[in-house]
Amino acid sequence: MSITEQYALDVHRARQHGEPLPPAPGAHDWQLVRELRDRREFEAVLAGRRAARGRARNALGRLLHRLRPVRP
Structure with missing residues (x-):
């Protein structure tokens, strides 16, 4: 089963049960990439390999x- 077919099945089930629809495949890909990059840069700053910026x-x-x- 492809990811598109699985998404269609999940949407169908959610509608039948009156639940909120799942996010479309790939809807949050850029946010995930940005968070991974930020985490890697943050760890580099803590390890002293890079100066903090942005x-x-x-x-x-x-x-x-x-x-x-x-302070009291």
Whole structure:
């Protein structure tokens, strides 16, 4: 069974049961690629292999902000 046939079957079943439709195949591919790239860059920054920039720098800043102790 191809991915398109499986998707059609899933849509049919969801409609019969009144459930929300599943996402179409490939609907979130670019988001997944972006998240994998960001994760790899973030790990490189933590390991000291690369300087933080862009989205990795923002994520690192958020992480460090959460870890910063509160001054009395």
